[in-house]
Amino acid sequence: MIRLQGVSKLYGQRAILQNLQFHLGAGEFAFLQGRSGSGKSTLLKLLYRDIEDFSGQIEINGAPIRQIPKYELRRQMGIIFQSFELLERKTVMENVALAGEVMGKTWEQIEPEASRLLERVGLKGLKDCFPKQLSGGEQQRVAIVRALLNRPSLLLADEPTGNLDNETALDVMRLLKELHEEEQTAMLIVTHSDTLIEQFPAKTWVMENGQVREHE
Numbered sequence: 691m692i693r694l695q696g697v698s699k700l701y702g703q704r705a706i707l708q709n710l711q712f713h714l715g716a717g718e719f720a721f722l723q724g725r726s727g728s729g730k731s732t733l734l735k736l737l738y739r740d741i742e743d744f745s746g747q748i749e750i751n752g753a754p755i756r757q758i759p760k761y762e763l764r765r766q767m768g769i770i771f772q773s774f775e776l777l778e779r780k781t782v783m784e785n786v787a788l789a790g791e792v793m794g795k796t797w798e799q800i801e802p803e804a805s806r807l808l809e810r811v812g813l814k815g816l817k818d819c820f821p822k823q824l825s826g827g828e829q830q831r832v833a834i835v836r837a838l839l840n841r842p843s844l845l846l847a848d849e850p851t852g853n854l855d856n857e858t859a860l861d862v863m864r865l866l867k868e869l870h871e872e873e874q875t876a877m878l879i880v881t882h883s884d885t886l887i888e889q890f891p892a893k894t895w896v897m898e899n900g901q902v903r904e905h906e
């Protein structure tokens with residue numbers, strides 16, 4: 691699914707990733723942990739090609755990432771962020787539908803899947819609300835639905851619970867774990883939280899000194 695070999699990334703003269711090796715199998719769930727500034731977001735940005743300037747090899751589903759058209763890459767991947775990144779002037783349903791619209795889908799194709807997922811995450815009754823009318827946990831659930839709408843094979847999450855209180859963070863992580871099973875989507879979740887990692891046993895990669903290693 692994802693394979694990085696000898697990946698290095700410099701910001702100016704500063705090496706953030708150095709000869710990094712990493713892999714994530716199809717349908718796998720893994721955490722990525724590491725101190726602030728260790729390069730976790732940089733690694734995710736390489737995977738969704740927000741950063742294109744690196745050395746080494748990154749393969750997604752067996753293809754070198756540079757050879758995958760961006761459009762195709764975005765279809766294969768859903769992404770969620772700490773700050774939810776919802777559009778304030780659009781309703782819940784409109785925010786979700788956008789993910790399908792950018793892939794050229796019609797409303798008839800989008801609506802059943804959007805409704806199914808919104809119902810699954812308990813937001814059916816809030817589909818006509820605007821993000822400001824929702825709690826943080828609800829907004830993150832909208833972002834999760836938007837990320838899963840196109841049935842990606844991989845979900846990347848950069849500190850998805852970083853803006854949530856402890857109890858809501860647990861709820862959101864529980865939901866991600868359940869959706870991982872139900873939708874058979876591989877997930878790579880960046881988190882600082884030892885509590886979450888203890889509560890949801892899963893493979894954990896630790897980033898340190900520009901490299902990642904599997905946590906024993």
Ligand SMILES: Nc1ncnc2c1ncn2[C@@H]1O[C@H](COP(=O)(O)OP(=O)(O)OP(=O)(O)O)[C@@H](O)[C@H]1O
Pocket residue numbers: 701702706724725726727728729730731732733
């Ligand atoms: N565009 C950039 N230009 C220069 N330096 C950058 C840039 N983006 C990130 N950095 C630096 O690279 C290092 C790694 O940043 P990154 O955001 O990947 O770390 P992180 O592990 O995700 O941190 P955090 O947990 O605080 O979000 C940091 O020292 C950061 O200041």
